[in-house]
Amino acid sequence: xxxxxxxxxxxxxxxxxxxxxxxxxxxxxxxxxxxxxxxxxxxxxxxxxxxxxxxxxxxxxxxxxxxxxxxxxxxxxxxxxxxxxxxxxxxxxxxxxxxxxxxxxxxxxxxxxxxxxxxxxxxxxxxxxxxxxxxxxxxxxxxxxxxxxxxxxxxxxxxxxxxxxxxxxxxxxxxxxxxxxxxxxxxxxxxxxxxxxx
Amino acid sequence: xxxxxxxxxxxxxxxxxxxxxxxxxxxxxxxxxxxxxxxxxxxxxxxxxxxxxxxxxxxxxxxxxxxxxxxxxxxxxxxxxxxxxxxxxxxxxxxxxxxxxxxxxxxxxxxxxxxxxxxxxxxxxxxxxxxxxxxxxxxxxxxxxxxxxxxxxxxxxxxxxxxxxxxxxxx
Numbered sequence: 001x002x003x004x005x006x007x008x009x010x011x012x013x014x015x016x017x018x019x020x021x022x023x024x025x026x027x028x029x030x031x032x033x034x035x036x037x038x039x040x041x042x043x044x045x046x047x048x049x050x051x052x053x054x055x056x057x058x059x060x061x062x063x064x065x066x067x068x069x070x071x072x073x074x075x076x077x078x079x080x081x082x083x084x085x086x087x088x089x090x091x092x093x094x095x096x097x098x099x100x101x102x103x104x105x106x107x108x109x110x111x112x113x114x115x116x117x118x119x120x121x122x123x124x125x126x127x128x129x130x131x132x133x134x135x136x137x138x139x140x141x142x143x144x145x146x147x148x149x150x151x152x153x154x155x156x157x158x159x160x161x162x163x164x165x166x167x168x169x170x171x172x173x174x175x176x177x178x179x180x181x182x183x184x185x186x187x188x189x190x191x192x193x194x195x196x197x198x
Numbered sequence: 199x200x201x202x203x204x205x206x207x208x209x210x211x212x213x214x215x216x217x218x219x220x221x222x223x224x225x226x227x228x229x230x231x232x233x234x235x236x237x238x239x240x241x242x243x244x245x246x247x248x249x250x251x252x253x254x255x256x257x258x259x260x261x262x263x264x265x266x267x268x269x270x271x272x273x274x275x276x277x278x279x280x281x282x283x284x285x286x287x288x289x290x291x292x293x294x295x296x297x298x299x300x301x302x303x304x305x306x307x308x309x310x311x312x313x314x315x316x317x318x319x320x321x322x323x324x325x326x327x328x329x330x331x332x333x334x335x336x337x338x339x340x341x342x343x344x345x346x347x348x349x350x351x352x353x354x355x356x357x358x359x360x361x362x363x364x365x366x367x368x369x
Contacts, residue, residue: 016353017353019353019356020348020349020350020352020353021349023352024348024349026345048356051356051359051360052352052353052356054301055305055352055355055356055359056324056352058301058302058305059305059309059320059324059325059352059355060324060325060327061302062218062302062305062306062324062325063325064210064211064214064325064326065210065213065214065217066209066210066213067209067210067212067213067226067227067230068227071209071213071227071230071231071234072202072205072206072209072234074231075205075231075234075235075238078231078235079201079235079238082235082239
C-alpha cells in the first residue's frame with residue numbers, strides 16, 4: 001500500500017475527481033497548484049494521474065476509420081432504386097365528401113320517416129283490434145330493422161355507438177313508443193323484452 | 199448541397215463513430231450505408247455547415263436502433279475485433295508497437311463496455327476530436343454537461359482499468 005501524505009492540502013478523494021480536468025488543463029490556477037503540491041507528496045495519486053494521462057493519450061491515438069470503398073456504390077444503387085420506384089396512386093376507398101355529406105342524414109331521415117308513418121297508420125286504424133303477441137313481436141322486429149339500418153348508417157360515419165347504449169337509450173324507448181298505439185296494455189313489449197333478456 | 203461531395207467528405211466520420219460505438223465492423227457498415235442513404239434523401243434541405251452534426255446525430259440514433267433490434271447489450275467480447283484500417287502515423291519500436299496494440303485493444307474493449315452517454319461523448323471528443331459545442335449539439339446536452347460526461351467517462355475507464363488489471367494498470 002502506497003503511503004499517503006500526512007497533511008496534504010487536498011485529500012486523495014478530492015484529487016480523484018480532479019485528475020481528468022487537470023489532464024485537460026481545465027482547472028482554475030489555484031486548484032491546479034494545490035493539486036500539483038499534493039501530487040508531489042503522494043505517489044498513489046501520481047500513479048492515478050499517470051493512468052489518466054495514458055488513457056487520454058490512448059484514446060486520442062485510436063484512429064478514424066474508413067468504410068469499405070464499395071459503400072458509396074451500394075448507397076448510389078439504393079438511391080437509384082428508390083428514385084425509380086413508382087408510387088402507386090391507390091387510396092383506400094372513401095365515398096366522395098359531397099356524397100358522404102347527404103347520404104347518411106338522408107338514410108337516417110328515411111328510416112325515421114318510415115317508422116313514424118307506420119306508427120300513424122296503426123293509430124288511425126280504429127277501432128284497433130287488440131294485437132296479439134305475435135303482432136307485437138313483428139312490430140318490434142320492424143322497429144329493430146329500422147334501428148339496425150340507422151345503426152349501420154351511423155357506423156359508416158365512423159361513430160361508435162355501443163350496443164348497450166343502443167339497447168338502453170334507443171331500442172327500449174322506441175319500442176315503448178311503438179307499443180302505445182298498438183296495445184292498450186302498457187308494458188307488454190317491455191315485459192316481453194325483459195323476459196327475453198332474462 | 200451536393201450528395202456525392204458530402205458523402206465522400208463525411209463517410210469516414212459516420213463509419214468511425216458507428217464502429218467504435220457498436221464494436222462491430224459489419225454493423226458499422228450497415229449503419230453507414232443507412233445514414234448515407236438518409237443523407238441522399240435529405241441533402242436538398244441540409245446546409246453544409248450543419249451536415250456533420252446532423253449526420254453524427256443520425257448515426258447515433260441508427261446505432262441505438264440497431265442495438266434495439268439485436269436486443270443485446272452494446273458490447274460483447276466477440277464483437278471486439280482488431281481494427282484493420284489503423285494507419286501507421288509514426289515509426290514506433292516493436293516494444294512500443296506491442297504495448298500500443300495492447301493498450302489500444304484494451305481501450306476499445308473498455309470503451310465498448312462504457313455506458314451512454316459517456317461512450318458517445320468520448321468517441322466524439324477523444325477519437326473524432328470534436329469541440330465541446332459540437333458535441334453538445336449532437337448529444338443535445340448543455341455544454342457543461344458534455345464537459346462533465348467526458349471527464350466522468352475517462353474516470354470510469356480509469357476505474358475499469360484498475361479493476362481489470364489491478365496495480366499493473368497504474369504502473
